[in-house]
Amino acid sequence: MTMEITGAGVAGRYPFAKLHGLGNDFVFFDDRDETMDVSVDQVKRLCDRRFGIGADGVILVRPARLEGCDGLMYYINADGTLAQMCGNGVRCFAKYVVDRGIVDAARGSLTVETLAGPRAIRFTMDEAGRLATAQVDMGAPVLEAAEVPLNAAAADEAATVVAEDRAARPCDGQTRSCATTLTLAYPGGPSFAFVGVSMGNPHAVCLIDDWEALPAHLFKGGEKSLETFDVDAVGAYFESHPAFPEKTNVEFACVDDSGIAMRVFERGCGETMACGTGACATLVAAALTERSERENDVHLRGGTLHILWDETDHVIMTGPAEEAFIGEVEL
Structure with missing residues (x-):
């Protein structure tokens, strides 16, 4: 708590x-x-x-x-x-x-x-x-649901994300990287899928592949994009969702050839210009879902952090x- x-x-x-x-x-x-x-x-x-x-x-x-x-x-x-x-x-x-x-x-x-x-x-x-x-x-990122922590029973749907041949972590008795994805409904729609990661504090990372597929009321005007997405409203709702018993930091991100673009609603703060643990959690989530390699630049509103999830399972942040x-x- x-x-x-x-x-x-x-x-x-x-x-x-x-x-x-x-x-x-x-x-x-x-x-x-x-x-x-x-x-x-x-x-x-x-x-x-x-x-x-x-x-x-x-x-x-x-x-x-x-x-x-x-x-x-x-x-x-x-x-x-x-x-x-x-x-x-x-x-x-x-x-x-x-x-x-x-x-x-x-x-x-x-x-x-x-x-x-x-x-x-x-x-x-x-x-x-x-x-x-x-x-x-x-x-090392903490991926086990109970340790993030996540309350999967409060989600509309829960699933395990598994990435073979990645950092060695226990998952169902095997050595592979795994995390829990929770699908949670937002009032008035739609549902969002969050990957749970702890970097010493809890994170819920939502990776968006198609902004156009989201309804217009989730944006603050103009072209549908990460920049116009209403992080204040959507992030605040999920920060204190029952699926996150200690509340959570909420990241919304997308991946392209230049790296990972991310905005964050920080637990106890609201949206901030940058979040180091959030950038680390987002890189881990993007790698697990095979949207990114294990090393990438994470572009935040205040600038760029370089994140590496190395062969020892540690996440290295430079900025x-x-x-x-x-x-x-x-x-």
Whole structure:
């Protein structure tokens, strides 16, 4: 189940930094002394784009609890719920700690503890001595329905997607890649098929092959396409569908010769410019359904991530991280 933070709130003036990965943006606080007991209301106010700083979430930089890790990314969604993992957020975390000398840039790598476990990161530096790109080992995708988690009983139809000769994963006692596809009806039609994938947080990936086949009321005018698809309405409906007991991130994507184009409705945030874990989950779903090879570019509204599902079954995400500005805020 999703969890809200339980902080009673803090008072005072605090320095912060605003970072983003392809427009997926975060308010960072240095909480290495673990004194920032922020409340749900404070998180919502910080993330408000009219009355606050504006962000998709708040990230507290805390000391690692696991041996071998360089810090803990404590990530809170804009609605005050905790998130196990955030692909763009973890790249920004790396930039925050490397650019400030918390981690020695000469190492070229670090390991970040997340609520979904440790993530190993290699990084490159720009000419000014700041982190430019980060390559994150996102671990193996979780495909078993109970672990995503999915509630197949709440679906109109459920099926197993199996891809032979792919990464070795247990499926019905055999070594092959498999995942569950749920077909779910949208009010007023039609039904959508979602591939369930967890990258430390749950994802429901819908790959669309024919936009013209969808009814006009699902688009915001103009030509039927991913760009005009009403992600706000459709994504919000499926985010909290009973088929997803912990709610879910919802991806809509299509594949062509240039790569995979994707938009995402993030759990606890709404549509964002980019989602790193969502890009990874979408590549896995596209590979499983034989729409894509196991390595491809994923094009998001804020830019492009390069995703590789390698021979060890790990998903490797490569992309940029940028700092927008720093300041102080009254809490």
